[in-house]
Amino acid sequence: MMALLLLFVIVLHLVTLAMLFIAIMEKSWWAWGEIETSDLWHNCMFDNATQTWLCSSRTEETDWLQAVQALMILGVVFSSISFLVFLGQLFTMSKGGLFYLTGLCQIVAGMSVFAAALIYTFQHQDILQDTRELTLGKFGFCFIMAWACVPLLMLSGVLYVHLRKRA
Template identity: 70%
Template sequence: MAFLLMTVTVLHLVTLAMLFIATMEKSWYSWGDRENTDLWYKCTFENSTGTRVCATARESDWLQSVQALMILSVVLSSISFMVFLCQLFTMSKGGLFYFTGLCQLFAGFAAFAAVLIYTFQRKAILQDPRELEMGHFGYCYILAWVCVPLLLVSGGLYVHLRKRV
């Protein structure tokens, strides 16, 4: 039981960290080493100064949807972890972690909706006159996709997890 509890806790913390990095880091779409964009900024590398210059991303309804869903996913996963810790110390023996699991499942569905919107609406989100085929998805986008099954699996584990001690 202790091993399962540790495994679920570590999985939750790793997923939460990955989700936070995917939301805040600057590489959702990239055009080589010169330019990349994320949910908040569009950054360009200037050769003359050797620095990155970042400007706020152009707002669109699709981008705001992705931003809101990713933030919702981080918040729900954080709430899920805090509730799990509270339930771990206050719940009676034999209780199930339903609320924790449902919060984690909804976090997974929110992240899934966000990456789907970004996938299918990237042209409207990026609003870039260049061809999108010249660029590629960045590591934060891939990290967000990896978080989706991890969130759903950990949510399912929480729903079936029973307090034994």
């Protein structure tokens, strides 16, 4: 039973880490239809003639955007550190030990992503700084994926805190 829980926690951690990477790297935090998107790093437009995305780096970075970028990167860093610490503890910790440090790092990662998603939620008008009508756009799938990572990171952090090394 404990081996199954251990496998579940590892898979949950890796899936959440992959979701975080996708949320940071993909180009859909805000979308105006199917042809124009904005993410944390670029503004992109779909070119029908070449059937490719044309992306330009953001020239105007607000303090809010920099905060979201930093917090998302911090979330990935803490989640990655958490996984490496877990692997280290798995092979060096004595039997019966608890994975407190791993769980704490994962919870801090969850709080970082929560703060980033919350800032983007309430400050997206300032972050986008666009003359287009924002009511014509909507939050993209990367934004939703970032919000989905928050409870998953917290859950895995709590599971790590309660997980005991058996062998």
